[in-house]
Amino acid sequence: MNAPAPLPFAWRIGGPQGSGVLRMALLFARACARGGREIYSRREYHSNIVGRHSYFDVSVAGRPLFSHRETPDLLVSFEAETVARHALAVASGGVLLHADEPGVPLSALRFLDPRLREHLSAELAAGDLPPSTDGLLELARRRGVHCLALPYGDWLARLAAGHGGRKAVAKTVNTLGVAVSAGLLDLPLEDLLWAVAQTFAGKPAVIEMNQDAARLGWEAGRADRPAGTAKLSAAKRKEGRLLLGGHEAVALGKLAAGLGLQTYYPISPASDESAFLEAHTRLPRSEGGPLVLQVEDELAAVNMAAGGALTGARCATATSGPGLSLMTEGLGWAGMNEVPLVITHYQRGGPSTGLPTRTDQGDLLFAIHAGHGEFPRLVLASGDVNDAFDDALRAFDHAERFQLPVLHLLDRALTGCLQTVPRFRPARHRIERGRLATDAVGAVPRFAFTADGISPRPLPGGPGAPFWTTGVEHGEDGRVSEDPVIREKMMEKRARKLETAARAIPVADKLAEFGDPQARLVALTWGSTTGALREALHFLPELRVIQIRLLWPFPAAELEARLPDDALLVVVENNYSGQLAELLAARTSRRAAHWVLKYSDRPISAEALLPVLEAIRDGRGEPRMVLRNPLE
């Protein structure tokens, strides 16, 4: 990185799953955000319930953030595996907090990947150090990292006195670690205490205990501050902001849209959204509220939602990976029957079961082509938490206006992140429900041929006459027809809706532009990788970023109109094959000159992207450049 000054501060916490890492990251992020700062965090965890490693990166800055960093300035750890996995990643000059405990040989860490163990052992051997966490700490020190051993045990013993004994306070160890880091960074104590209260809301005794731990740790941190450590001292508070993740934003968007029924089958990471909805079905709403139902499988989920949508309710389902594969047939039915159905798809590592808890953007072309036969659908992809809310809300309008299934794509990086955003303003939104048949006499048949392809939609129990629909090809009246001419007209009618949608959707909802509109170096992307590019703009003013938000129908004309002839196109994607690049080639006259890809199923950071973009700018880029980090 060539401009260290404006880099966001990067904090990392790691530990075994089930030990509270997620909650502690939230605690720290809240404390920072409370102090007026902006946050972006990323989460990494294994497909496991308890025991395997997980970690959280929290970036903090005075300006909006959209990307994490791969080299933390400060690492909070409690046990050996975290030290082993992250000691070499800590930025030189940074701080590493670890338990004041004897070193552990790498061979004793049962969940350390063999490849990583070898990698670390080799590094250690090269430095003539033993293959243990002690060796790694020493290696970190040699790189200028301040390693502080924290006497968690002693502190817990002190806390135990006032709070019901050693066992009762055991979990506050996390708070201690976070608080030490807060103290080191000069984060205001009151923000930390507020964050503790928020994080354990509803449990006064737990709050008290953890606030005591927070004070203790914070004082210790203040006392121990290594020279040169970054400061996150009090800043101006900013009102009207939220700190949340992508799946929460989607759930909120759906609630605002008037979600009537969400069916789902549990799957990581999608089910976090449904779990959130389930916990909040009773939220004050003018009247009614959504049903959220866990059903027997994804086949049931998609078709139940379609059944509900047929009656006029706003219905959705949410899934990931294999779930979408199973929904393929139902998607086609909704397309054929012109049913407004929203499918929220959280991409995760594929193929097959893949890497269920890691991020990936490998499902784009599948989402566009899923289902046998040809039928219209919309595919949207959100780039950050703001988009996630907006897109979730709009997806229903699109679905009802154009009477088709809408696939709303997110990726695991976006679901698992935490981001500060301006408070959502649903009241500014104007819901559109599309053309409904309101005639008491069902004069217009369900699938009437119209100029824009959209027919007035009757509802069962509504004013019109009964109607028919079928997944078999049908006439205007919804009854089966194998007539060749009807077939042609019906294919044309359905296809016309996509043209109608392409005309009706404002260009701002199709693509978002960032950076200098004159810049020759143009990065194209979609989904959460947008964040890394937006962050990169701060360091690379000669860059322009275009995020495709509507992937299908692909906004080819709008995009081409924005690309000067001499633009140097770089596609940035979290996948192996460059799926946006493929779309670009298929749908426009342009080709990407460079493909920047990452398929370790860890998200792309601005930090990793910058040198690559600089190389491209300087004519040193390869056509295909893969971002790799062996320590993620």
Add this chain to the structure above:
Amino acid sequence: MNAPAPLPFAWRIGGPQGSGVLRMALLFARACARGGREIYSRREYHSNIVGRHSYFDVSVAGRPLFSHRETPDLLVSFEAETVARHALAVASGGVLLHADEPGVPLSALRFLDPRLREHLSAELAAGDLPPSTDGLLELARRRGVHCLALPYGDWLARLAAGHGGRKAVAKTVNTLGVAVSAGLLDLPLEDLLWAVAQTFAGKPAVIEMNQDAARLGWEAGRADRPAGTAKLSAAKRKEGRLLLGGHEAVALGKLAAGLGLQTYYPISPASDESAFLEAHTRLPRSEGGPLVLQVEDELAAVNMAAGGALTGARCATATSGPGLSLMTEGLGWAGMNEVPLVITHYQRGGPSTGLPTRTDQGDLLFAIHAGHGEFPRLVLASGDVNDAFDDALRAFDHAERFQLPVLHLLDRALTGCLQTVPRFRPARHRIERGRLATDAVGAVPRFAFTADGISPRPLPGGPGAPFWTTGVEHGEDGRVSEDPVIREKMMEKRARKLETAARAIPVADKLAEFGDPQARLVALTWGSTTGALREALHFLPELRVIQIRLLWPFPAAELEARLPDDALLVVVENNYSGQLAELLAARTSRRAAHWVLKYSDRPISAEALLPVLEAIRDGRGEPRMVLRNPLE
């Protein structure tokens, strides 16, 4: 058509489903083929068991045929609906055989599509004729069609005497109609009688009765021959030929390949193949023979076949339309686990239930992108019955050599056709089973990283040690790994197999070229539409045809190398969106200048294609040209 002389002779028979139309078409085709002629026929039928209309076109010529005609020279009919549907299609100068019965008003035909009824009524009104079959016959006559009323009733009464009464002989009405047409065409009686014997093989009494009917009809036909009617008189017999359809060719190819297990779930038109296999599991084979199992659904079918393939058996499943949608998840598992699995996919009209018995080429991009995440697969498509056999046989070699799922695409036009082809020569084929782990000590792990991406494959119960596989991302040893570096290497390894396949598969199996290699006008196609183009070559010498047989990995380099810079590219497809055209744009530097499409879900004929190709040749073509025929 500009060159009437070499046109194949076109014969059509129609009638309600369940009335024996299929068998009669086969009878006529056999009789013609027996006389040394070549056959291509197409079949149209409704998604219904009994009662709705079906018809068969049989083209006959002295040279190999690959396409049907839309304007029959001779129509055989037995009832009013067939007259109504086809009277206007009969070529001027042709013959229309109909029952000598009173005319029927169009309004009395309960299964006539309303749109067609209106269309016919309008034509009749324009000619001042009544809206009835009588009116249509008159209209045909005015166009120079010879309408012959056949006294089926009288003939049946004559036959009844010798064959057990009126009821017993009722079904010979079909044979009578076919035989009259044979007589009219001067088809040798002995060929007809042979065909009757073949068609009713195993039922001597039925043969005798139908041979009597054949004689009776044939004589009547000879006597009634309108002047100028084409002749299909005796020609030189040709040995070593077969007359069969695409699904039979696939089944034969699979049997030759050593199919061990075929699982399937009934679906039109795919299940015809499985039904054929089920009837022939006991065919003499050196040892053993396939199991063919109807299972509970397509999810079971694909995964059961994969389970079988894991053990080393050659396993396949066959499906259509919705079935492939349901197999999507299983396909990805096979891709992830490098399992040699063959999926035969018979395309039919989509989306959703669509038009289950009509043809379509709408699943190409779906087949290529089906499944979340990115994994290697092969997609082959057969152009005719010859290809169908070869591809079915080779698919297993590909699957085992490259250890991946192979999607073998056919389309309904190809399954439902009858074609004369040279006898298949499986003994010339060299089966390749790929790299198997033969070491007694399982030294090489299941997913060992190799230069070509292919790892030796162990089999359970085989000589090696036990092995592991999982749909989760895994290391070389097949055990789950979330290590980022292993992930990258595994993605690269799997992708490498596709490159290996692309190198290993001979170019002749990737694309087939027909016509003048220097011609500027180049038609690109895939699947059964190849046939219409091959037939068109006889009439348009300035045409060149390239059939893409390997669709994925797309043979971009080979194709580009064959296309001169000034080539005028026309894509011909039986779908709405031009899926091959999309692939061409995405994968090569070339674009199709013209898209010739048909999406009424009836097959493309040379007859319909020719004027369009001529217009393109003459610079009168539109970018997108849709082939339509309101009478199909």
Add this chain to the structure above:
Amino acid sequence: MTQTDPHANFAAPETPDWCRGCGDFGILRALEKALSGLGLRPQEVVVFGGIGCSGKTPYYLAANGIHTLHGRVLPFATGAKLANPALTVIAAGGDGDGLSIGAGHFVNAGRRNLDLTYLFYNNEVYGLTKGQAAPTLPEGAQTRGMAAPNPQRALDPIALALDAGYTWIGRGYAYAVGELSELISRAIRHPGLAFLEILQPCPHYHPDHDKAWFTQRLYTPVDHDPLLTTNDPARREALHAAVQRLAGQRDERIPVGVFLEDRVTPPFTTALRRQQPAWPEKAPATTPVANGEGQPLARIDALLDRFAV
């Protein structure tokens, strides 16, 4: 169910394309009769069809007709009923549709005692795909579409419905239109999940089981009391055992009638209201989502506050 417009005519002008003598004709007539007899308004009735000859039923009825996907008739019907509980929702599908490809939904629907009526057409074959074995065809049987005897054993839909938790279970016969229509009415009136197996001759592919075959075998058990009105486990156990016994009779004597009418198990409504007390009064399909200006009516402010920093 609104009780206006009694005796609406549910017959549609469309000509069925079933084979002559197909049992589906009888079922269609019985269904028309039941719907009309119940005095339902066509607009408020939604008939979902599976895929198969049977699944075409909704084409031929003058009610809302939704022709779904093979095996998915229950999920579609469930979604519609959840979204608009005021509708009368009927699912009609074949034995292949319901117990082969749809068996997962068949079984799991039993976990929700939702007010649906499921008409299960048992013809022991796959009609529309040309006569393969349905999962109800006994092992060793061979129908007209099969190359060899059926290697797989039959499932018993009644036994499975019982164990899955359906709260109304009956069996009818396609050609006994009057009785069948009465059974359908009772199934529709049952306020929970009703399962009606309909023995449906398929003269085309399964000509052995023709009218004569059935007529010889069918009987109405007189001593069977299907009513469950008490939570007494012994009564439930005894009744279940009795239904199991009736289910098992499929050879020499085949009972028809109502086998189970469980008035004790609470409707799914009870459970759903725990999650969403506004249901079913404020149903998803009929509750407005926006005000006159299009602004969302849902109030998410309190929820947003939780994320405020």
Add this chain to the structure above:
Amino acid sequence: MTQTDPHANFAAPETPDWCRGCGDFGILRALEKALSGLGLRPQEVVVFGGIGCSGKTPYYLAANGIHTLHGRVLPFATGAKLANPALTVIAAGGDGDGLSIGAGHFVNAGRRNLDLTYLFYNNEVYGLTKGQAAPTLPEGAQTRGMAAPNPQRALDPIALALDAGYTWIGRGYAYAVGELSELISRAIRHPGLAFLEILQPCPHYHPDHDKAWFTQRLYTPVDHDPLLTTNDPARREALHAAVQRLAGQRDERIPVGVFLEDRVTPPFTTALRRQQPAWPEKAPATTPVANGEGQPLARIDALLDRFAV
């Protein structure tokens, strides 16, 4: 099953990543013990896992281990057994895997009395996706991962297996390793389709049902005779009724042991040989398809002749 190399060690070096105290550990040990006790060779054993905590079982065994797809463990296992009947094939999966997404296969597998052993881990929750209700969780129950009580009712795996046609049915308990291993051995030895429900505590999401909870309730019915050795319909009916009664006991007292061992129903082999007499001797997996030069061994000449013109 080849009986060489007795007492091979089936423990793999891999560290399980289940939670501390998870019942899956006990099942793993019992399975290792059973396989080793049966004297099977690891190469000839194939263990298929579903997706879930339970589905990870094959990772930790030194036998061929195939980790399949959620809900599809039975189709995979079936395919392998058909292709190579010499293998000992075991399917291991969770209750969600088996009775929710996999319910269609669960039921339809019963139609084929193929020699497979299905180990069904019943922990009443979805472990790996964070504690949602499994289809075996009673209505109204609320485990640690749930926002509200379960609105859906529980399915009974034993009753459904019985209805579906499994010919060996038993229930074991994860922490009773010795007994469980004995049950697994018996299930494997059964020459048809065996279903073993294993009560598996999930201390992480379902801590109420801990060791103590189970220990108080489990018992082995002494008067139950699971053997069916006669075709007498009365004996079958009585035994089925007894199994139904045992299945129903899940609250105060929970029976474990072998519930059904049907030695009468012929194995699927019998039916398959009608179609393919060469099976199982000439199995698809082990029968060569080409000669030394690679030429196909299948002789299709006679078939081609039928199409000759």
